[in-house]
Amino acid sequence: MNHEQRQRTWGLAVTVLAVTLTGCSTVTEPTPAASGVTPAGVTAPSEGSAAGAEGGQEEAASKLPGLPSAEEARTALDGLKVATQGSMAGYSRAKFAHWSSQGDNCDTREMVLQRDGSDVQRDDECRAVSGKWVSVYENKTFTVAADLDIDHTVPLANAWRSGAGTWTQAEREAFANDLTHPQLLAVSAATNRSKGDQGPDQWQPPNQSYWCTYGRSWTTVKAAYKLTITQDEKAMLTKMLDTCTL
Template structure:
């Protein structure tokens, strides 16, 4: 009889515990499960670095709905040189080196602020890189795409800010191969090979275009909508 009481008591205790903490199950190991997060605010790939200024997917959807839809403008007058980069960021470092440092693990620099060692995860393809020379700093919204979306009318200072923006999800270190495969294409023309990163990619792209009030094409908006649907 006493044994039966003990069993019932134990069962009741586990039931109460599970009710107070959804991460604990009666048949589990009592370790709390990780909360389910909106991948729009996450990174979508193991080991991926956090992107500054990244919104939730819900915010990105609202931003996308408010973006002006228009055809691409002419490339007349375009030059990468009109988007001054990489600018100095203090301590002998430029924008590229700052992005490399924040995107990697155990990054060590030399006296000229060049990354001489470290480990990086290229979020576009999931490749782990240990040689900084094999990494490119990608502009989430490419300079040429920005030009076709309205940046052609900006001041030189505004283009410089855009090309060196460290406070928004505009700059990230990725494998040279994926960056060059992407080129200046929009989401409707190129998507990260790692599908798990689509949510973050679409969120970041939309955040940047909304911040800088750049336009999107019909095809671009449709693909961004599709990619945002991969978010939890």
């Protein structure tokens, strides 16, 4: 995800465009997994650390805004329209303006880093200069903010194919900067690039213990914006929600 700056939020109300939001994403090269070397600023999970890892993931999930219970997500999933994906004709990331200022020199990227991290310290320009973040997709801990991307749970191109192509610029900008729903998440650049614009039927978080939260998040965003899902997408979301114990 490239480093860009703009903002905006779109609420659930049918006729109201809500608070303008912001963000900015830094992209780094994925770390080669085959090297066997843990890079500086990254802590790989150790053996016997499962309990701590689950606790960290639960904490990360609790920070996501608007995350429903599994039962609420199942109900929302049943209400989503199933349809084939639309065309990519006319798509451009520039039509989903992000990221923008939040005030006090902050943008949406910095807001998400602050929300998702712990012990985050900022400089005078609101940039995170220290802290700790768990990239829940693969359960790795990072201590350098530049190693993280801000992922759109429902990717911009996926949204375009499932209904956003008919939206106004303002609506797309709001979607790209939404801090009200579980749409933005600080994750490693490697997993963000691996995911790309794929739906849950094509890409799933390698860390299966996060599938419940991922399914709840994806379903919530699609429902909030009245986006369609494919039959394969619905089947995988059902499988993910079936891993929930909540």
